[in-house]
Amino acid sequence: MARKVRTHGQASEDTWTGKWRVAYAGGVADDLFKALADPTRRTILDELTEKSGQTLFEICSRLSMKHRLGISRQGVSQHLAVLEAAGLVQTRREGRYKYHDLNTAPLRQITERWPVPDPSGPEKSTP
């Protein structure tokens, strides 16, 4: 009885992992491309590249003062949620404050899928 239960549990776990892998491979790429498709979200990534670890207030200030983007705080929050879903932004609680960090690791999926030739390659092959 106990053995049967264990076997069943193992099987369902494998199934679950398999499904999860499939969903992950498709889902993450979709989230990533969706996140990058919007110019405001790319601007947010630019600003986080300049300085990682910003409060929502700082991101809003940069968008409105530096980029003259008339966008509500709620709108910025929604953009950050999309970036976070794509793994490009990670939030970190530090005491009473919440900071947003840049994470460019998901971008690697793009060059893994469509490899960029080594820049030294064409030069060497040129006669």
Added chain:
Amino acid sequence: MRIHLTSVFVDNQAKAEHFYTEILGFVKKHDVPLGEEARWLTVVSPEEPDGTELLLEPAGHPAVKPYRDALVQDGIPLAQFAVDDVKAEYERLRGLGVHFTQEPLEMGPVTTAVFDDTCGNLIQIATKPQ
């Protein structure tokens, strides 16, 4: 009509008095006991002794905590003070142990920075636009 007084809620008035006078450099203007432990405690800028007073108001009301916690989490300042040089003030305050949630940031004509007043609020300092 003039803006004569504005206020920030503070967790502890004695601690606030220390921070706003000893650290920020404001001057105490009024300090009147109001019964129990509350005081009518105001400070002014030494550059404008007859200017707008800042009331350091006890944060006892139950609505204050969730309101301020939500603002602080998102890094939103509750008050703004003008300084001649944000970077110099940032260095001075940091040297005194003040924690900044936003380092000096130049945005066109304005430079700002945001720090924690240790009494529950974030405060923004900014250069006056020329």
